[in-house]
Amino acid sequence: MHFQPVIAQLVADAVEKIRINPGNFADGRKDFEEKVYETEDDYIQEREYLFDAMLPLVEKCKSLNRAMRIGTNHGSLSSRVLSFYGDTPRGMVESAIEFADICRSQDYHNFVFSMKASNPLVMVQSYRLLAAEQYRLGWDYPLHLGVTEAGEGEDGRMKSAVGIGTLLADGLGDTIRVSLTEDPEFEYEPCNRLAEIADSRLAKNEDAKKRQEAVKTYVDTRDITSYKRRHGDLPAAKEGDAVDVSGFLHKDGAVIAEVSPEMLSAENSQYLYQQLGCKTAVGMPFKDIATVDSIFMREVPSSDDTAARTALRRLIEVSMGVVVPAEVLEKDPVPNAVALMELEDALEKNGELPEGAIRLAVTVHGDESDETLAKIKDLNPAMIFLKVSPDLSQLHASRRVFEILKKEGITTGIVHHYQTDTDDSNELAL
Structure with missing residues (x-):
């Protein structure tokens, strides 16, 4: 219920569960004077106003055994909170x-929390902060997960997967909702699939438990x-x-696409340039x-x-990396290609590159x-491909690798x- 505590009490008479937004339930209209709080004590003094507005609703929900969701939204924080915390x-x-x-x-405990935001990174950090705060306080109230206004199509599903999926992988979350700007019935399938993926990877699943236990201790x-x-160099x-x-990589996150030799043929190369997002001038590709x-x-x-070799050379000349397994380059050298090796093989060969390879x-x-x-540092590779073994937990094995690289001061792009x-x-979007 927004802006109207009195109406919230009336609604509580009719429904089993209500949601309030702390950002506009009591002080969202921003009626009181804008001010800068010099100390936390000054900020806390304003809570008396919130208590008076919230108390009748709490008493009614408790007496009627109604449930409540305390649902904070990143886009509608109160002026009071914005003044102190930003x-x-x-x-x-x-x-x-x-x-x-x-x-x-x-003594009313029949409530859950939600920390929704349209930015999944903000949403993830908010829920993690809340979980840490609950742990510090000794609380264990349920968490309802969701990304506000995620959008539609692949974008909406990917944003939901980034936010909701990340937290579920952490073991956080009791209920979830995928909010799409589509007809409501289309929200169920991705929501249900995210829950299925999470269940398949949690320790309560015996196969998932074995994969987690197979990861070396870290x-x-x-x-x-x-x-x-x-930070990746x-x-x-x-x-x-x-x-x-x-x-060959990008500081804000790199995109690598798989290409087959047929896609570089004379009849296909111009279409390939377009698919790779290149600008073209007189048939020549340029990076954008x-x-x-x-x-x-x-x-x-x-x-x-x-023709295919020419198309490949043109891509390399505009600073597009061409990553090829080393054993392939040993048979068919490609000038200035990046040779991909298994770490063990690279160490055994002391990082020696096939003919023509640049990195x-x-x-x-x-x-x-x-x-x-730790020996990756001696090889100084251009990039590291993290391809987790199917016998291991993807999440835990990845975090272990990142922890070791951090410990060793290895900042190679991954x-x-x-x-x-x-x-x-x-399915791929999720």
Whole structure:
């Protein structure tokens, strides 16, 4: 119920559960004077107003055994919270906690929390902060997960998966809703699928438990109360480089597309440039902000396929990385390609590159020893492909690898290499 505490009490007579938004339930109209709070005590003094507005509803819900959702929304924080905490996840959490304090003061515990935002990164940080705060306080109230106004189509499903899926993988969340700007019946399928994926990966699933236990022991040092991206270095230039290798990855997240030799043929190359997001001029490709950073090829065109080799060379010349398994390059060299090796093989060969290759990339599977992963620093690869073994938990094995790399000061860019059995776009979006 928004803005009208009195109406909320009337609604509580008729329904089993109501939702209030702390941002506009009592002070969302921003009627009181805008001010800057010098101290936390000054901020807390305003709570008396909230208590008086909230108390009648709490008493009614308790007497009628009604449930309540304290649902904070990132886009509608009160002016009071904005004045003290700013437009932050911390402000969302504190706003919900003080309303929960009012409920608890009346021995009313039939409520759940939600921390919704249209930005899934803000949403994830808010829920993690709330979970940490509940742990500190000794609370264990349920969490309802959702991304507000996620959108439609693939975008809406991907945003929901990033937000809801991340938290479910952490073991957080009791109920979920996927909010799409589509007819309501289309929300059920992705919502149900996210729940199924989460259930299949939690320890209560015997297969998932085995995969988790198969991951080598590691210490998790992540600060879950803050959201900070890992810093990954771009490939560094070396004297004598024929191409700009720094463009093989992107500082804000790289995109790598798989390409087959047939796609480089004379009749297909222009279409391929378009599919890779390249601008073209007189048939020549150029990189743009939306262009794929690198391509991955399991096979390469034969050396006598002039048209395909020319198309490949043009992509490399505009700083697009071409990543190819080292054993393929040993048979058919590609000038200035990136040779991809298993970490163990790269260490055994001391990082020696096939003929013509400009840089090394290594594949790790998460089952390597700490000592083996630490040796990546000696190889100084351009990028690391993280392809977790199917016998391991994807989440826990990945976090272990990141922890070891952080400990060893290895800041090489990492590419998540994930293979799936489906080509369904909706399934892939989740």
